[in-house]
Amino acid sequence: MGGNQHTNPVTDETRADVRRLHAEGHGRNEIARRLARSPRTISVLAAEMGLTFDRTATEEATRARVADLAERRAILAEALQSDAERLTEQLWQPSVIYNFGGKDNTYEYENVPEPPADAKKNLMATAGMAIDRSLKLVPPQDDGGNEAAQSLVGQLMTGLAAVYRQQQAGEQAPPADDEGDGDAP
Structure with missing residues (x-):
């Protein structure tokens, strides 16, 4: 057969x-x-x-589906943007550092005024990913200010990485300068 x-x-x-x-x-x-x-x-x-x-009905249905998907992407992008904002707010909020271990497998913790540098680095990386995904879902209409925003985020990440390296090396982070170096808006 x-x-x-x-x-x-x-x-x-x-x-x-x-x-x-x-x-x-x-x-x-x-x-x-x-x-x-x-x-x-x-x-x-x-x-x-x-x-x-x-094909008119099919074309109209396709346009409606495309519009619905665009709306859903916009909603998701907005949620990702909100997530990024909440993550960056955590950079300066009181935090708890903790550890399990020792011969008795104890739980130790300490309340600190803000997260340590490694936690801040992770928060910024995660916030950056959320922002990146939201921008891919709904790209900005014009590019005005995009380079400045990327530069600002890059400077912040560089500064956090430097603080993290200093803390890992056992050095003290330099005191914050209220005047800044003139790069911030």
Whole structure:
């Protein structure tokens, strides 16, 4: 046994049904459902008979789906932006540092005024990822200010990395300078 064998051959009656349903205004998929045929079979039969299907409804449905997806991406981008804002707020909030271990497997913790540098680095990296994803979902309309924002985030990440390296090396972080170096807006 080989080749494609049709268990349900196309008959003149099938062609007549396709022509009648088409004349009644039914679309290809509806005709396929009613005649228990594949949409491809209906398309082939319609083409053989010179029948075409109105694509207006399909095009409108596609435009609606595209608009719905754009709205969902915008909502997700907004949520990611909110996540990034909450993460950056944590940089300067009181925090708890903790550790499990020792021979008695104890839990030790300490409340600190703000997270340590390594935690800040992780918060900034995660916030950066959330911002990046939100921008990919809904890119800004114009590029005005984008370079400045990237520069500011880059400077912040560089500064946090320097503080982290200093803490790892056992050095004291330099005191904050209220005047700044003039780079910030």
